[in-house]
Amino acid sequence: MKLHVHTHLTRANFTLAVDCTLPLSGVTALFGRSGCGKTTLLRIISGLDPAANSRVAIEQTSGDITVWQDSRQFVPLHRRRIGMVFQEPSLLPHLSVRENLLFGFRRTPEAERHVTFDDAVNLLGITELVDRPVHALSGGQAQRVSLGRALLRNPQLLLLDEPLSALDTQTKREIMPFLSRLANDVDIPIILVTHAAEEVEQLADRVVFMHQGDIERIESLADAILRPDSPLFIDRGAASVLYGELGAVNAHGLQSFGNRDIQLWLQPTGVTQSPALQKQQKTRLRIMARDVSLALNPIPDVSIQNQLPATIDRIDSPEGGRVVVVCHLQDGQVILAEISPWAKAQLNLHVGQSIVVLVKAVALLN
Amino acid sequence: MKLHVHTHLTRANFTLAVDCTLPLSGVTALFGRSGCGKTTLLRIISGLDPAANSRVAIEQTSGDITVWQDSRQFVPLHRRRIGMVFQEPSLLPHLSVRENLLFGFRRTPEAERHVTFDDAVNLLGITELVDRPVHALSGGQAQRVSLGRALLRNPQLLLLDEPLSALDTQTKREIMPFLSRLANDVDIPIILVTHAAEEVEQLADRVVFMHQGDIERIESLADAILRPDSPLFIDRGAASVLYGELGAVNAHGLQSFGNRDIQLWLQPTGVTQSPALQKQQKTRLRIMARDVSLALNPIPDVSIQNQLPATIDRIDSPEGGRVVVVCHLQDGQVILAEISPWAKAQLNLHVGQSIVVLVKAVALLN
């Protein structure tokens, strides 16, 4: 399934200009700074803002195209089977929690009711809330009910505008796998607006980066994570990216990655094992500089298995007392290590020196 | 300054029972799962829910007590000089952004206007929004204006209910230091409700943990971070805590930590250097298991400087393919290491074995 969106919307200080085709499978994260147009884009897709000159169409896997909006037609919202969680709490105030949850469910053909009331209520931990009036909910509870209501609509497309922002970590962790299953197993594509890199990492199959009303790029999660300058990880310090091929999983449950010259072992995850990646010749890993240590020689008898010979290209000392050492591996790829100034002194590190980089497996692809 | 709160409020399925004294200096984080009563507590403190049988009083550093509410008196809200950011966007819809921002400012005595309009607007990145009507704001923009409005009230106490939840990382990073400065330099105490561990880590001086209407405990940030089972880090895997004394900062800018038997070096931070901690005889470090590697022997010539001899007590293999090794150090303290099953096999680890634990300095106190 694919989503075609073409729109050009102008407001006083803001222009949204989008012309893109989004693969609609799994979870698509919409990522961008506050005010960049994420909500606006969702509203155009959903038909809530039927901006002129817009075209919104769904292309089925079969190639059939359902046009939701173009210059000649406009499918009314209630015929679109979209589930939406608004950014603001938007429960219907005259209905109880139960009635809110069932509002869309009741209007869904029975054959389509894959997510049931009990499913949603249990998943979201709102069993005890169902008979309350909605004004007796806390902020996070209201957000969960909103999400449940959208899920129970059993939609063909889920548009979620920061649906987890008011939730505590534990609740989030309970809900995220469900969303993932919904997208991948039940095949309900999700477009998810979020500011949290963890949500993107754990849920998204691809990321749409928006910037001031433009779609800057659309990348697979792997690509998005691997870009050293990815906006996703702006707060996590320097990182480097290694190209290589994914290999088989060994007897110890680790998967190999690398090329003729370098080899790393990593913990298999959903991403590394996705059929798409398996088929790809080359794939990439993202390694946070702070997960990389340096040694003068290979170290036997240590639990850090990923040890690669490298040569120091540069030694940076950014502020904050940490030292970033830029090295290249045997195949020429660059890797960054973040160490303490004292370690630098002790090891007497200098440009051109041959060293060994130690990468904790756990740091890979996360 | 201290805040005394005593209240006992009963709702259909919820009871808030609080009787505590909060030191009101710097930032106090209110942390707890969705629906545990954080918003309710803030509303009682602010006087928005003047629950019966409640007592709210402010004790000045001088010892003077201002009673805001008890059985005999109730100071009306507008006399309390409290700044509040509500969980839901609550801008006054008939006013422009500028008028919203200035609403409280204009009602603040001139002598108290420490935060100026320009300060707030620049800090929050809303310069271009000031002349808009509030309905023309995105979710995050509205949240920033809300925050700005509360700041411009130049209050004696700031109550912030998830004020950064709708903001992107970059914006958050710009705002957090300001809040910190406000609390510590301008001396406006802040009570901050948040679900984000990073916000707590970066802002809070102490943490109030709430659970189902109770205050479970009130801890300094250091204590909160160091507890191995801290709810703050529920998503970051196993952790261990080491007790020791903080030493001086060495020539390389690292600070020593430990006791007669063990010694670690760590990157000094605001917390480690706080006068309070300096004076303390014993302090603690929190070490994530995944930042700890194991080696059979001490390793020379490696950038990981923290190497401590230890003995394996237990080897756990939780689900997910990772192995957690429980060891004790020479002084008997327990430390956890998370390694791959393969590493365990390669090193042939077994209970009772003497090994060396490697701790990346960067993992300390973070």
Place this chain on the structure above:
Amino acid sequence: QNLTVVAAASVRHAMQDIVASYQQQFPDDAIRIIFGASGGLTTQIINGAPFDLFFSADTALPQRLYDEGLTTGKPVVYAEGRLVLWSADLDASTLTLHDLTSPNIRRIAMAQPRTAPYGQRAQEALTNLGLWDVVEEKIVFGENISQAARMAEAGAAEIGLIALSLAVVPPLNDQPFQLIDRDLHAPLTQAFVITRRAASNPIAHRFADFIGTPEVTAILRQHGLHS
């Protein structure tokens, strides 16, 4: 000092002429006239209205004021009204009350017998002719006689049983009318009283005296208020 005269709506035109004529003789006497429904005016006088002279459309209401001691003397009859048949579309002069049964006449307008003397008398006339029960369902009631006249004038009622005093002034005077035999009903005598508050008002008495003059009688006759 001045004088406030209140008068039933049905004597409006005559009263305006009478006052005009009075003022020619006594130009210094300040007089204002207020018109209303007789019943309403009576209620108001009972409740302290600042009215000096009350010209009713009947004799019962002034009598009642007298009985309650609110007047300076007994009611004085100043006029007698007559009922007429009047129609906007038909030539009423060719019709009699018996013609009211004709199917051409769908609606008959008259005043409400409960409140208006003209309505009472019209009902009496119809009853005496044995027509009341026959035509009752065609009848529409005005709250007062002028409202009944308006219904007929608008053509909404094919015919009206209205006051002669209305049929002789615009806008009704361009259509012919048929006088109803005065023997078919009790007389439509109309009386006035001087209220107690005007007891010492010389103008009130002067005006009351003026009512008896031939000039006034002529004006009244002109307006179909034979006395």
Place this chain on the structure above:
Amino acid sequence: MLSLSAAEWQAIGVTLKLCLYSTLILLVIATPLAWWLAQRRTKVRIIVQALVALPLVLPPTVLGFYLLLVLGPRGAIGSTLESIGLTHLAFSFTGILVASVIYSLPFAVQPLQEAFRQLGQRPTEVAAMLGAGPIDRFITVILPLTRGGFIIAATLSFAHTLGEFGVILMLGGSIPGETQVLSVLIYDHVESLNYAAAHRLSLLMLAFSFLTLFVVYSVNRRFEVSKL
């Protein structure tokens, strides 16, 4: 004390019928009109809104008179009706019903308009996204959320029709069983200084109205939606 005459019973019947019908019709007419008026204001909408309030400005008897001119056999509407074989509307229940509707229109339209305006877009958007079509949305979301406005519109319309007699008197001709309503009877009693009868009927009407309003407001309370 409350032994009523046949005429009074008849008047009660006519009155209730008139009030119920006109309230219902008003709600039916006023709802779409108010909805339309509640949308983004344009000059046309402002003009229509001002026009809607105009029936209030004329004294009822005068309004009744003009309606008699228009709805009677010679008037634009009355004559049209006659020409297509119907009867004109003067002196008929239909006529006073039309008049009551016109006269009370502002009381129905304005509260509804404000209720719709206050409602905002969000609830409708939510319901649409959840699969509710326009009528469904109206019944399940808009109606309950603007119930306060509807209650006000209905009670003001009902009470106003109950008390109004000027328009009805002029246009209705006070025909027993057809257009003679209670308010006219009470008026008659007062005019003919039959105060005892007037008091009795007034009291009856006040008591009935009070009870009705009390019940309506009590029921409304139970369904009231808490606002944040």
Place this chain on the structure above:
Amino acid sequence: MLSLSAAEWQAIGVTLKLCLYSTLILLVIATPLAWWLAQRRTKVRIIVQALVALPLVLPPTVLGFYLLLVLGPRGAIGSTLESIGLTHLAFSFTGILVASVIYSLPFAVQPLQEAFRQLGQRPTEVAAMLGAGPIDRFITVILPLTRGGFIIAATLSFAHTLGEFGVILMLGGSIPGETQVLSVLIYDHVESLNYAAAHRLSLLMLAFSFLTLFVVYSVNRRFEVSKL
């Protein structure tokens, strides 16, 4: 065409004064009353709310009659006034002002009550937290946010007072320059079958009202608050 008689000019003056005064007084009285009624409903509130609507139920002339009984020299209030050296209220401008206020009270209270109820707590809470005291809050937050309700209350009250004549006629006695308002004059013209004069005055009143309403609604539009 619009050359008016002295009586008409006088009536225009009285009418405008009456409408303005009664609208202002209504807003002053209705605002706290509506505010009180908009709080959590209790039985007492429901009773008061039902009572407020009752003046509507009686025919205006009848209401005027009862007011005359109460405010006149023999009435409870009128006689009390007289006994303390003041004059009773019947047949005076003050009297018809009181009557208009009572008669139009429901039109002022009910829209305001609903506006306050719809407003909810949040804006007031916000303003209080930002340092605004009760009066400050009322002026800077509640008033602008419930302006729609105020406009409706004011226009309905104004228009209704403009058109009302039954109460005024009965209680005021149609005294020129004091209690004779335009609506009474128009009624009078119609009663005397002086249609030309009635048409002229009616047209004048409609035109004036239309213009007033148009201006009010236009200005209101400009300040309207967008709802989500």
